[in-house]
Amino acid sequence: MEVPRRTVLKGAVAAAAAAPLAKVPLAAPRRPASCSTPGGRDFPKVGGNYGNQNYSALHDIDRGSVRRLGGAWLNRIEGGLTTGTNQSTPVVVDGVLYIESALGNVHAVDGRTGATKWKYTATHGTVTRRGVAVGDGKVFTHGKGSWIIALDQATGAVVWERQITGYGTMEKVAVTHHDGLLHVGTHDSDRAAALALNAADGSLVWNFWGAPGPGELGNDTWAGDSWQKGGATPWMHPAIDPELGLIYWTFGNARGNNSSQDGSGREGQNLFSSSIVAMDIKTGEYRWHFQSVHHNIWDMDNVMAPVLADVHIHGRPRKIVVYGSKSGMYFILDRTDGSAPLGIDEVPVPQEPRQKTWPTQPFPRQGGWTENRVVEQPLGTSVPGDPNRAVPNYVPAKIYTPHWDVPVLSTPGHGGGACWNAQSYSQHTGLVYTGFGYVAAAHSLTESSNGLRPPGEYQTGGVVAVDPSTNLVRWKRRMPYSLAHGNGVLSTGGGLIFIGQPDGNLLGLDASSGRELWRWQTGAAISSSPISYEIDGEQYLAVYAGGTDIPYGASAPRGDFLWAFKLGGKVAPAATPAPPTVRRPVSGSAVEGSAVNNTVVLARTYDPASSTIGATESTAVNAMAPTWLRVPVGTTVTFVNPADNVHDHSATQFFEGLFNVRLKPGESFSYTFKRRGEYFYNDSYSPRPTGKVEVY
Numbered sequence: 191m192e193v194p195r196r197t198v199l200k201g202a203v204a205a206a207a208a209a210p211l212a213k214v215p216l217a218a219p220r221r222p223a224s225c226s227t228p229g230g231r232d233f234p235k236v237g238g239n240y241g242n243q244n245y246s247a248l249h250d251i252d253r254g255s256v257r258r259l260g261g262a263w264l265n266r267i268e269g270g271l272t273t274g275t276n277q278s279t280p281v282v283v284d285g286v287l288y289i290e291s292a293l294g295n296v297h298a299v300d301g302r303t304g305a306t307k308w309k310y311t312a313t314h315g316t317v318t319r320r321g322v323a324v325g326d327g328k329v330f331t332h333g334k335g336s337w338i339i340a341l342d343q344a345t346g347a348v349v350w351e352r353q354i355t356g357y358g359t360m361e362k363v364a365v366t367h368h369d370g371l372l373h374v375g376t377h378d379s380d381r382a383a384a385l386a387l388n389a390a391d392g393s394l395v396w397n398f399w400g401a402p403g404p405g406e407l408g409n410d411t412w413a414g415d416s417w418q419k420g421g422a423t424p425w426m427h428p429a430i431d432p433e434l435g436l437i438y439w440t441f442g443n444a445r446g447n448n449s450s451q452d453g454s455g456r457e458g459q460n461l462f463s464s465s466i467v468a469m470d471i472k473t474g475e476y477r478w479h480f481q482s483v484h485h486n487i488w489d490m491d492n493v494m495a496p497v498l499a500d501v502h503i504h505g506r507p508r509k510i511v512v513y514g515s516k517s518g519m520y521f522i523l524d525r526t527d528g529s530a531p532l533g534i535d536e537v538p539v540p541q542e543p544r545q546k547t548w549p550t551q552p553f554p555r556q557g558g559w560t561e562n563r564v565v566e567q568p569l570g571t572s573v574p575g576d577p578n579r580a581v582p583n584y585v586p587a588k589i590y591t592p593h594w595d596v597p598v599l600s601t602p603g604h605g606g607g608a609c610w611n612a613q614s615y616s617q618h619t620g621l622v623y624t625g626f627g628y629v630a631a632a633h634s635l636t637e638s639s640n641g642l643r644p645p646g647e648y649q650t651g652g653v654v655a656v657d658p659s660t661n662l663v664r665w666k667r668r669m670p671y672s673l674a675h676g677n678g679v680l681s682t683g684g685g686l687i688f689i690g691q692p693d694g695n696l697l698g699l700d701a702s703s704g705r706e707l708w709r710w711q712t713g714a715a716i717s718s719s720p721i722s723y724e725i726d727g728e729q730y731l732a733v734y735a736g737g738t739d740i741p742y743g744a745s746a747p748r749g750d751f752l753w754a755f756k757l758g759g760k761v762a763p764a765a766t767p768a769p770p771t772v773r774r775p776v777s778g779s780a781v782e783g784s785a786v787n788n789t790v791v792l793a794r795t796y797d798p799a800s801s802t803i804g805a806t807e808s809t810a811v812n813a814m815a816p817t818w819l820r821v822p823v824g825t826t827v828t829f830v831n832p833a834d835n836v837h838d839h840s841a842t843q844f845f846e847g848l849f850n851v852r853l854k855p856g857e858s859f860s861y862t863f864k865r866r867g868e869y870f871y872n873d874s875y876s877p878r879p880t881g882k883v884e885v886y
Contacts, residue, residue, distance in 0.1 A: 193371050201396040225431045225498040228617055228683070233282040233515035233721040236364040237612065238680075241498030245616035245681045248721035250729040251757060252684030256698050261761025262730060263304030265295045268750040276714075276736020279321045279612070281363070282723040283343075288329050289734055289752060290319040296331050297752075298346060301732075302725045307752060308346035312628075314339075317361040320427070320610075320718075325367035326389055336360035338374065338392045346846025352392030358382040365428040368471070371395060373437060375424035382423040384439040384467075386474060394455045396474035400424060400441040400462055407476055408461035413546075416456035421445035422463040426610055429511065431473060431525060435472040438511055438525065442642075442706070447535040450604075450640045451593070451633055457546040460484075464491045466513045466521075468528065469734065478528035482521055483512065484548035488633055489604030489640035490516050498623060499615045503531045506535040510614065512622050512658055515588065517561035518607035519553065520615040520622070522661050531685065532556060532661050537724050542592030551590045556661040559654045560607060563588035564599050564630055581644040582844050583877035586634050587744075593633040595877060597642060603631025604641045605674055605741055612678030612719045614687065615658070619701050622658050623687050627651040629741060629774075632877075644878035645811065646774045646844065646870030649741050653679070653689060653704060667704035671772065675740045678719025688731065690716025693769040696733055696753075713764025714749025715742075723741040731755040742770035773868070777812035777884045783821035789828045790881055791815040792839040792853065792873060807835045813873075814881030823885055826862040831855055840874040841881075 217530025222234050225241030230248065238244045251259060251581055267289065274292025279699040281288050286307060294312035299305065315332030323330040328349055329341040339351040354360050358379030362637040366373040372387040386395040402591070403409040410416055422443040443450040444463035453460075464483040469476060476835050482492045494778055503522075511525040522532050533555035541547050564586040580586050584599035606627050613624045629649045631641040651672040655664040671692045680688045687701045692715040698708035715737030722731050735751040749765035781798060795804035796815035803815045821827060829841045833856035840852040841859065848869065851859045863869065863885040872880040 191388055214513065215318045216557065217602060224433065225429065226500060229722060232284065233723050234324060235281055235366065236279050236427060236688060237495055238721070240368065240432060241427045241615070242495045242612070242633070243497060243499065243617070244612050244719055245617055247617070247683040248722050248724055248729045249683035251682065251686065253686065253700055253707060253733060255736070255757055256684070256686060258757045259698070259708055259731065259755050260759030261763070262756040263754050263761040265299055265304045265306065265752045266750050267291055267299070267306070267752050268293060268295070271750040272710070272738070272748050273316050273394045274748060275738045276748070276750070277717050277738055278319045278734060279323055279678065279718040280721055280732060280734055281322060282721060282732070283324045285723070285725045287752070288322050288324060289330060289742070290322060292736055294319065294333070296322060296329060296341060296346065299752060300355050301723055301730060301754065305719070310341050310346040312858070316416055320362055323362035323365035323367035323372065326370070330365045330367060330389070330600060332361045332365070334361070338372065339418060340392065342474030350391055354385065354387070354392070354394065356424070357385060357397060360385070363424060366427050366430070368430050368432070370778065373428055375427070375439070377423040377425055380419040380421070381417070382421065384424045384428070398467065398469055398474045401444070402461070411458040411461045413455065413457035414715045416446060419448070420456070420460065420463065421450065426495040426782055429496045429498050431498060431509070432780065434526060435471050436468045436525065437467055438496045438580045440493045440496055440513065442493045443486050443489050444811060445461070449635070449638070451487050451637060452545065452635055453485050453545045456485070458485065459548060460486070466496060466511065466523070468525065480513065480521060480523055480528050482517065482552060484551060485546065487545055487547070488590065489601070490589070490602070492516055494608055494610060494613060497613050497615050498525060499622070501620065503659050507726065510658060512613065514608070516602060516604070516607040516609055517558065518562055518602045518626065519558035520656055520658070520661055521552070521554055522658055539578055539590040540592055542593055544595060545592050547592050554661055554830060559656055559663050560626055561601055564601050572647060580630065581647045581650070581844055581872065581877065582842050583872055583874045585646065593635070595635055597632035597636065599632045599644065601628070601630040603629045603643060605629050605631065605643065605672070607674065609674045611674055611676050614679040614681040616681035616687070616701055617684060618681065618683050620657065620659070621655045621664055621701070623653065623655050623679040623681060623701070624676040625651060625653050625689055627674030629672055629674070633723050636674055642811070643741065643774050643879065644877065646775050646872070646882070647774050649774060653699065655704065664810055665704045667699070671770065672741050676717030676738060680720040680722060682722055688720040690718070690720065690733055690735065692716070692737070692742055694735060694747055694764070694767055696720065704803060710755065711763040711766050712753055713747070713751045715746040715770065728756055743775065745771040767777040773870070776817040776870070776880050778817045780818045780820040781816040783819055785827055786816060786819070788821060788825055789830060790819055792829060792831045792841065793835055793837070793875070793879060807837065809876035809878055811878050811880065813879035817881045818884065819881065820886065821863065821883045823863065823866055824864065825885070826860050827883055828858055828860045829853070830858040837875050842874055843871040884886070
C-alpha cells in the first residue's frame with residue numbers, strides 16, 4: 191500500500207494578504223523559548239529560534255540609520271586563513287559568539303570587543319560544519335568520524351564526546367538543542383537518518399530513517415531491497431514546535447546505482463526521500479509527511495531548513511510550515527497535520543518507463559517564484575548576463591522532464607532554485623525571504639553524479655520575498671551572483687534584510703521593496719547567515735565570511751573573517767578580493783595558442799602535460815583539444831574535425847553568436863577574434879564538450 195499523503199486540497203487560489211505587523215517591541219530572550227520568539231539580546235541558535243525564522247526584533251538599525259552602520263570589530267579567528275570550506279553560522283548567548291572555522295575548531299568571541307575568549311582545537315579532523323548548539327551550559331559540535339562533542343560553555347574544555355555509528359556520516363547538519371535532546375542528521379551514506387541524542391552524554395534516544403526498512407512505514411514505496419541504498423539524507427537542521435511537541439525534518443534525494451539520477455532500480459515513490467516529515471519530538475514517532483518530488487531523478491530535493499510561522503489564510507489563523515525549495519516553489523503546509531490550506535495539485539508530467547517515473551508531481555496552485563522552463567534564445571540576441579538563456583545544443587525542457595542517455599537541460603538545476611541557504615520569516619513585514627540561483631542543469635545517466643551545470647552558462651541569482659499567507663511573490667530582485675548555497679537571510683524589526691554574496695559584500699536591503707540601502711566588503715565569500723544581537727542597549731550585526739566551493743569553485747575568495755557592525759562603527763572594510771568567476775568554467779587550464787598552432791581539435795581530449803591530443807573521438811566534457819585556448823587580439827583560430835572521427839561535429843559560439851559551423855570529418859573552419867573577451871563554444875553532436883577562447 192501507499193502511505194497516506196495528506197497533500198492535495200481543493201480551494202481558491204489565494205487569499206488577501208495578512209496585514210503587515212506593527213514594529214515588534216524590543217524583546218530580550220536568552221534562549222529560543224518557542225518557534226516564534228524573535229531574536230533580541232541574543233541569537234541563541236542557528237535559525238534564531240526553533241521556527242528557523244532568522245528574525246531579530248532589534249530595530250535601532252533601520253532604513254534611516256543603516257547608512258551609519260560600520261565595523262565594530264573584526265576577528266580573523268584562525269589568524270588569516272585563506273583556504274577551506276566555511277559554512278558555519280555564528281550563534282550568540284549572553285553576549286558571546288560561538289563559531290566553527292574551516293578547520294573544525296570552535297571559537298568563543300566577546301560580542302562587544304571581538305576578543306577571543308577561548309578556542310577548542312578539533313582533535314578528530316576537519317569536517318564541514320554549519321553551526322553549533324548551546325544549551326545546559328555546554329556548546330555542542332561535530333568531529334570527523336561521526337563524533338558529537340560537548341564543550342564547557344565557559345572554558346571550551348571537553349565535557350564529553352561520543353562516536354555515533356551505523357546511521358551514516360554525522361556532520362554538516364547544524365546541531366539543534368531542545369529540552370535535554372540534541373537533534374542531528376547524517377548524510378553521504380547508503381541510508382541516512384535523523385537522530386535524537388541525550389544532551390547529557392550523547393547516547394542515542396531515537397532515530398528516524400530517511401529510507402525505511404522492512405516493517406517500517408514507507409518501506410513498501412521502494413522496489414525490492416533498493417531501500418538499503420536509498421540515501422534520503424537530512425542535510426539541514428530541523429524546525430521545532432514545542433507547543434505541538436513536533437519536530438520537522440526534511441530529507442533529500444533518493445539514490446539508485448550510486449546516482450541520484452538513476453531511478454530504474456527503485457520503482458515507487460521512495461519515501462521519505464524529498465519529503466518533510468513531522469515527528470513526535472520526544473519519541474521520533476511519525477505524525478505526517480509531504481513529499482515534494484515523487485521518485486526523484488533530478489536531485490531536485492527541498493532540504494532547506496523548514497520555517498514555521500503563524501499567519502492568517504482565508505481569514506483564519508493557521509500554524510504553517512514553509513517548505514522549499516530547490517524546485518523554486520514553496521509548499522505552504524499546516525504544521526499540525528500536513529494539509530495544504532492554499533492548495534497543491536498533482537499534475538501529470540512526462541514519463542520515461544526505463545526510469546520508473548511517477549505519473550504526477552505536486553505543484554502549489556499559486557505557482558513558483560522562479561522560472562521552471564529553460565528559455566531558448568537565438569544566438570547573438572541575448573543581453574550579456576541574462577540567466578534565462580539556455581546553453582545551445584542541449585535538449586531544453588521544463589522541470590520534471592525525465593532523461594536517460596541524452597542530457598536534458600532544465601531549470602532550476604540541481605543546485606536550485608534555492609539549496610542550503612537559510613530562509614527568513616519577518617515578523618515585521620509578514621514575508622518570507624530567500625536567496626536563489628539561476629543555474630540550469632543537464633541530467634542524464636551519462637553524468638557520474640547529480641547532473642551537469644553546462645560550462646559557459648551564467649551563474650546568477652537573486653532575492654525573493656513571498657507572502658506565505660497567499661504564496662505569491664511580493665517582490666523579486668535580480669543579483670549578479672547565485673545566492674542559493676549558504677547565503678542566508680536575516681530580517682529585522684528595523685524593516686531590513688541582510689544577505690551576503692560570494693564576492694564578499696554583505697548587503698542591507700529594504701525588506702518591503704528589495705532596494706539596496708547598504709553594503710560592506712567583508713574580505714571573503716559569505717556562505718552563512720548574518721545575525722543580530724544586543725549588548726548594553728546597543729544593537730550589533732554580525733556575519734562570518736569564509737567561503738565555500740559551491741557553485742563557484744576555487745574562484746570564490748576564502749578567509750576567516752568574523753565581523754561585527756554597529757551604528758558609528760569605525761573599523762574599515764576589508765580589501766576587495768578578486769570576485770568569483772560567474773560563468774561556469776571549462777575543464778582544464780589555459781593553453782597558449784602558440785603551443786598548439788592556434789588550433790582546436792573537436793571531439794578530442796588534450797593532455798597539457800605532454801601536449802598530446804587524444805587518439806579517439808570523445809563526447810566527454812573536456813573533449814575540445816584544448817578546452818581553454820588563450821590568444822592575443824587579432825589571432826585567427828582554426829577548428830578541425832579530424833578525418834578519423836566518425837561523426838560530424840560543430841563549433842557553436844554562444845552567447846555572442848560569432849559563428850556556428852558544422853564540420854564533416856576532415857573539414858576545418860577559421861575565425862579571427864578581433865575583440866578581447868571570453869568566447870565559449872560547444873558541439874551540436876553532443877553539447878557536453880565545451881571550449882573557451884580567451885582573447886587578451
